[in-house]
Amino acid sequence: MMRSLYSGVSGLQNHQIRMDVIGNNISNVNTTGFKKGRVNFQDMISQMMSGASRPTDEVGGVNPKQVGLGMTVASIDTIHTQGSLQTTGVNTDLAIQGDGFFVLRKGDKNFYTRAGVFGLDEDGYLVNPANGLRVQGWQAEKVGGQTIINTTAALQDLIIPVGSKDPAFATSEVYLACNLDKRLPEIPEGAAPETIAQGTWTASYDIYDSFGNTHTLRIDFTKIPGEPNRWQATVNVDPDAETPTNTVVDIGAENSTVNNFIIQFDNLGTIQSVEDANGDIIDAGNLQVNVSFDVPDATIPEGEVAVRQAFNLNLGEVGSAVNAVTQFAEKSSTKVYKQNGYSMGYLEGFKIDQNGVITGVYSNGNNRSLGQIALASFVNPGGLEKEGETMFRVSLNSGDPNIGPPNFAGKGKLIAGALEMSNVDLAESFTDMIVTQRGFQANSRTITTSDQMLQELLTLKR
Numbered sequence: 001m002m003r004s005l006y007s008g009v010s011g012l013q014n015h016q017i018r019m020d021v022i023g024n025n026i027s028n029v030n031t032t033g034f035k036k037g038r039v040n041f042q043d044m045i046s047q048m049m050s051g052a053s054r055p056t057d058e059v060g061g062v063n064p065k066q067v068g069l070g071m072t073v074a075s076i077d078t079i080h081t082q083g084s085l086q087t088t089g090v091n092t093d094l095a096i097q098g099d100g101f102f103v104l105r106k107g108d109k110n111f112y113t114r115a116g117v118f119g120l121d122e123d124g125y126l127v128n129p130a131n132g133l134r135v136q137g138w139q140a141e142k143v144g145g146q147t148i149i150n151t152t153a154a155l156q157d158l159i160i161p162v163g164s165k166d167p168a169f170a171t172s173e174v175y176l177a178c179n180l181d182k183r184l185p186e187i188p189e190g191a192a193p194e195t196i197a198q199g200t201w202t203a204s205y206d207i208y209d210s211f212g213n214t215h216t217l218r219i220d221f222t223k224i225p226g227e228p229n230r231w232q233a234t235v236n237v238d239p240d241a242e243t244p245t246n247t248v249v250d251i252g253a254e255n256s257t258v259n260n261f262i263i264q265f266d267n268l269g270t271i272q273s274v275e276d277a278n279g280d281i282i283d284a285g286n287l288q289v290n291v292s293f294d295v296p297d298a299t300i301p302e303g304e305v306a307v308r309q310a311f312n313l314n315l316g317e318v319g320s321a322v323n324a325v326t327q328f329a330e331k332s333s334t335k336v337y338k339q340n341g342y343s344m345g346y347l348e349g350f351k352i353d354q355n356g357v358i359t360g361v362y363s364n365g366n367n368r369s370l371g372q373i374a375l376a377s378f379v380n381p382g383g384l385e386k387e388g389e390t391m392f393r394v395s396l397n398s399g400d401p402n403i404g405p406p407n408f409a410g411k412g413k414l415i416a417g418a419l420e421m422s423n424v425d426l427a428e429s430f431t432d433m434i435v436t437q438r439g440f441q442a443n444s445r446t447i448t449t450s451d452q453m454l455q456e457l458l459t460l461k462r
Helices: 002-027 193-198 426-458
Strands: 037-043 046-050 065-068 071-078 085-087 094-097 101-106 109-113 134-139 141-143 146-148 173-176 200-208 214-223 230-237 248-250 260-265 271-276 286-294 308-317 336-339 345-352 357-362 367-373 375-377 385-388 391-393 402-404 413-416 418-420
Touching (some): 002 426, 085 094, 094 101, 173 200, 200 336, 271 286, 271 308, 345 413
Parallel strands (some): 173 308
Antiparallel strands (some): 046 065, 085 418, 094 413, 101 109, 101 375, 109 391, 134 367, 141 146, 200 214, 230 260, 248 286, 260 271, 286 308, 345 357, 357 367, 375 402, 385 391
16 A cells, blocks of 8 residues: 555656646747647556466466556657747748748857747847847858858858948940831931931930949941841940040950941841941850940049940840840830849848848849848757757757758748747647646545555554
8 A cells, every 4th residue: 555655646746747847838828939848657667566477288377467656757848840820020020831940149059949039139130139149040242243142151140231331333234135127217328317217216224334323325226228137236325425435336356446236137037146347246145245435534544545334235145036136027116124233222121031031122222132041950859958038959869950041951931020829739738737637636536545544454453
């Protein structure tokens, strides 16, 4: 009977631990990113009263006789199931749909969390505003004029410099894709201006110099008399400016002094070749001509006449009718569909996509990548140790973090403007609480019943 007393005590103690875990789950039912706990029980060692014996020729085998000595806690597991997502509308709030943890850093220590309640501090760092820990990822870098994010580099504190400047960038590429109406009349030599105007098609677009000043690029296309499928293109930058910009067009070696070139089309209406005034011809691949002009109000180095800016005028691929200059019997169209220059701007806002890429929105219309948020995954996330503040840290059985970009290599995607809610199920928790209370009550009855039996034993001799 003494064994039953101590079995009942172990049941009381361990059901109290289970109730503690259930109470913690219920208290965190509205905690962002919280992962519930679960208690598993197992029986303790059993006392051997008699061992087992194998069968003989005369009798069968005998099973062992063992009396259990109570129960104990086998494990307290953290259940990393997906919580529901709650929309907040705050662009720095992030939820992970799938596997993975955000990486937060304090000094040289990394912590991991599913709670994506983030914001910006005074210096523009992306942080957890509750404790100031900085969100980790990779900052964008400019390499060869291109913005790249190296996700194989070491993790960095992410900075979003709201209000910072985006320097002006001079136009270096212009892409033309207009149609020239084959039905336009040819213009004879010495024709009147009004006749020239009737047979000329003009395409214009804004380009930028290194200061961010806007200039008007105008291209006049005129059919060449007596030469079917050939057009002369005359290029001017700021044609109405008081001071000429001395526009020059060249193909090949820089030896031209004029601002026009010849376009040759094939009988299918697609571009075939381009030729400058010096007879240089390009008739394969992507056709482009070099255009240069004087930059107004620029400091002129000693010994030079003017500061020149050059850009490529891209006409399209030979034989292509997609994003290229064409000659069809349809109304002429003006389409300069892209150029890469822009004026100075300020970072006015940002957005975060499902891959964790932070894109800055500038006042000059540019959208540029600023960085990318990192996620960490683990072979055994249940082995992580709870650190408090809805954070985890690496333990001996969790495995090392596998860090990479979201939505890649098994990691979940990010949902901006949303948060992951607690995965605690109140109905399940209340049911577990009832079962735990009944288990506790039953173990208390074991103790009281054993006590009554001992009392009866003591009163045998009166």
